Amino acid sequence: MVNNSDYFTIEYKDDIIIKPYVQIKGYKPHGLDPTLIEIDFDESYPVPNKPFRTDFLKGAGYYFSEKIADVIKELNIQEIRFIKTEWVGKQNSIEGKYFYFDVSNKIAAMDKNKSIYEYSTGLYLIYKFVMDIKKLNEIALEKRLVFRLRESKATKIMFHKSVVEKIMSANPVGLQFVSVEDDK
Numbered sequence: 001m002v003n004n005s006d007y008f009t010i011e012y013k014d015d016i017i018i019k020p021y022v023q024i025k026g027y028k029p030h031g032l033d034p035t036l037i038e039i040d041f042d043e044s045y046p047v048p049n050k051p052f053r054t055d056f057l058k059g060a061g062y063y064f065s066e067k068i069a070d071v072i073k074e075l076n077i078q079e080i081r082f083i084k085t086e087w088v089g090k091q092n093s094i095e096g097k098y099f100y101f102d103v104s105n106k107i108a109a110m111d112k113n114k115s116i117y118e119y120s121t122g123l124y125l126i127y128k129f130v131m132d133i134k135k136l137n138e139i140a141l142e143k144r145l146v147f148r149l150r151e152s153k154a155t156k157i158m159f160h161k162s163v164v165e166k167i168m169s170a171n172p173v174g175l176q177f178v179s180v181e182d183d184k
Contacts, residue, residue: 003133007158008177012058016174021045022059025088037100039063040089053096054174062101062157069099071170075163077145079105103157105143108150109136117151124151131180 012019023042027034041047042059057063064072069082082099110117114130129152136144145163149156159167164177 005179005181006161007131007180008161008164009156009180010056010062010159010175010177012054012056013174013176016054018046018048020047020057022057022063024060034083037083037085038088039085039098039100040087055170055172056175057098063098064101065172066097066099067170068167068172068175069101071167072101072146072163075145075166077163078143079103080146101157103146103148105147106150107136107139107144107147107158108132109147109158110149110151126152129180 021042021044022039024037025040026038028036028038039059053065055065055068063085064082072080073082081102081104083102085098085100087094109132110124110126111130111132115126116128118125118127141160144158145160147158149158158180159177168177
């Protein structure tokens, strides 16, 4: 039986003072199915003077270090893939590989009777999120281990607690998971 404490979202760890955001600068090859994404820090957010090494970066999507990407790949989760990235611009000296976390699995999992939100022209502005437990219970666990919340922004990805436990066992730097119960 699913409950709200079974799912988590991901954020920068609280002790990271400067929480940089990554922006996409280009794709290779150009088109709908890139094999490489060119990235740089988004200058409209604070950017660290000295690049630091974390296992998670955020922007128009999530980016994981090779260490965390390898952990997730071992789980053989349906409808996810990792796309290689390459740093361009001022930050092209950053060491280590990052991978864009592409999640095509979308599930409408918001309990619209218990959540507080506004809806306009196909977009939801969610103030209080409550998961639709009944709907999730109808979906096999392997099809909902990681999914993109259909009602939310592109970066609202849900992680089942079993995936969270596996990622956390690798001692990641710079990321934390927040229970859906606490994510307001």
